Amino acid sequence: MKILVPIKRVPDPYGRVRLTPGGHVDETDIKWVINPFDEIALEEAIRLREAGHDIEILAVAIGTTAWEEQLRTALAMGADRALLIQQEAPADPGRISHYLAAIARQEQPQIILMGKQAIDDDCNQTGQRLAALLQIPQATFASRIELTPDGTCARVTREVDTGRETIEVTLPAVITADLRLNEPRYVALPAIIKARSKPLLRIDAAQLQIPPTAPVTTLRLETPPPRRAGRRVGSVDELITALREEARVI
């Protein structure tokens, strides 16, 4: 079985994102990481292999050569090979899903396992769009994945607004990872060095001949007005008075 794991390069979620005076994201001090949800997806693919399934894991990224850093980390974590679809301009989920669909048609993975959203644009679209383009089932927001013994289906528990839901999807399918699917392993430096011998292939995005898609144009980025700190109260009584008489919310 082959599992395709798409990887996005994003700013460290624990860092602070600032704007330049020109209104772009200031990249000077950014530490770049694998999108945390994609990392969870990759970890799950590795765990399915460790559970005894015969699985090949292909990590794929769509971006500049700088993204190889994250693909190398993915290889160090346990991906078998990596593919960089090289392209310069940032792309929206509509376009990315077309690139991934083209790769999926070539590689024929049984599962495309990816993060439910990227923590930079927070779109939460790519997996679902990809499933639509490939006309295959989707299981989004997964907190548990089990393959059936014959390997034809995946049983997925999903985190939904009312609690949890379990569905079974016939493979091939797209599964998107939620936070509580697992805790990704820590990758030590020797593993990263060792992973240098694993194959990382680059192809030019233009080779995939994706027709133009209607673009989402970012006109502007701005920092929302900060919420100012109010005041400290010294006791529960003072708090109750404030809520009743100042804020009038109780």
Added chain:
Amino acid sequence: MDPLLVLMETDGTAVLPATLPAIAFAQAWTRMTRGRFHLLLAGGPDIVTQAETWRGYGEERLLIASDPALTHPTADRVAAVTLQALRATGARWLAGTASSFGKDILPRVAGLLDAPMISDVLSMQPDDNGPIFRRPVYAGNLIATVQIPPEAGVVSVRATAFGQPARATPGQVESLPVEPASLPQGTRWIGQDTAQNKRPDLTTARVVISGGRPLRDPETFEQILGALADKLGGALGATRAAVDSGIAPNELQIGQTGKVIAPELYIAAGVSGSVQHLAGIKDAKVIVAINIDGDAPIFQIADYGLVADLFQAVPELTRKL
């Protein structure tokens, strides 16, 4: 402007209140574009009984797609039916609420249409070159203003952004024929684990009491915070850390990847206030923080901060209210 279709949120049997923000968006869209909108109700045989209650928001038509094959509204099937409804009505725009239902299905329809989609819309403004939207990025640390071409698109609406829809003239009810054999067959619904919740819905509650990891275990969480929530008629919420450590169920998680709320009163007890958590509460009218650590980041955005042991302060608050 071409008409807009609203995908109503259902559990297959009944319409859910999460539908309302999308209808409110549709009303705003209709006003601004001098356009019109339709509603789509998709579900099992029982869903037809919902039509009378749920029409009457100024929609032109209410389409009902009812079939046993839609009793469990899986993404592949509902997306297929939504595409059919878009074609039947000539609508080229689709809106729904950015709930787990909408986040699952709407991007799939966008993929089927090969149309751009804007997630988590905060506001909208028409323009000759295509509609312009504002939406949060980087966990709400930045707001992006984006534009898509005027031909077609899909929008998910932030539940707290457009208020409640106004009642207006009911539209005509029409049935959308469903061909069960032609629906996708690759997803089977197995079951659900839904908490019995006697408290108000977290996303729409007027008061929300939330807690973090200091609450220790589910019993303490319920005992300390539940009592205050019930006193104020509020809902319970939790941080990611509390959910991760099994203190609170996943559906209570507030933040970037959980629920986004805008209650009148938000009381955070033992919540440090990570960027990801603050992303979910920024629109609360009044934020109260109770934390023993006076340096916790939550105090930087709280309207009222009480540096105290929550195990004493919260029960005292409950008692004195």
